[in-house]
C-alpha cells in the first residue's frame with residue numbers, strides 16, 4: 001500500500017518489486033495526480049487489476065481498510081498526518097509487514113538541534129516514537145531525504 005500516489009513514481013517502483021499477482025493499493029486526495037499515475041502504470045504494462053487507486057484523504061480512507069493484511073505500507077503524503085498514518089499502519093500490516101516512511105531525515109534537518117520548524121519537529125517525533133516502540137523493529141536509511149523502515153513485530 002502507498003499513502004500519497006502522486007504521479008505514480010514510487011508506485012511504479014513498488015509494482016516492479018511485487019509478485020506478479022500482487023496488488024498495489026494507493027491513496028491520494030488529488031484526482032489529477034492519480035489520473036497521471038493511472039496512465040503511467042498502464043504505459044508501463046501493468047494491468048488495471050494490479051492497482052487499487054483510492055481517491056480521498058488518507059485519514060478518511062485508512063479506517064475503511066482491512067486489518068493485518070498488507071505486506072508493506074509506504075507513507076509519502078502530508079507530514080502532519082505521519083503519526084496517524086504510522087498508527088494506522090500498525091493495524092493494517094500483517095506481522096512481519098514493513099512500514100516505509102519517506103523524508104525521515106527531513107532532508108538532513110532532523111539531526112540539527114537548531115532546526116525547530118513544525119515539519120522537522122513532527123518528523124523527529126514520529127521517528128523517535130517508532131524507534132522507541134516495542135511494536136516495531138526500525139532502521140533509518142540515509143538515502144535521499146531519509147527513509148525510516150520498520151518491521152511490525
Ligand SMILES: C[S@@+](CC[C@H](N)C(=O)[O-])C[C@H]1O[C@@H](n2cnc3c(N)ncnc32)[C@H](O)[C@@H]1O
Nearest residue numbers: 004005006007008009010028029057058077078
Ligand atoms: C510527495 S507527493 C507523493 C509522491 C509519490 N509518492 C510519487 O513518488 O510520485 C505527496 C502526495 O500526497 C498527497 N496528499 C497530501 N495530503 C494528503 C492526504 N491527507 N491524504 C492523501 N493524500 C495526500 C498529495 O496530493 C501528493 O500527491
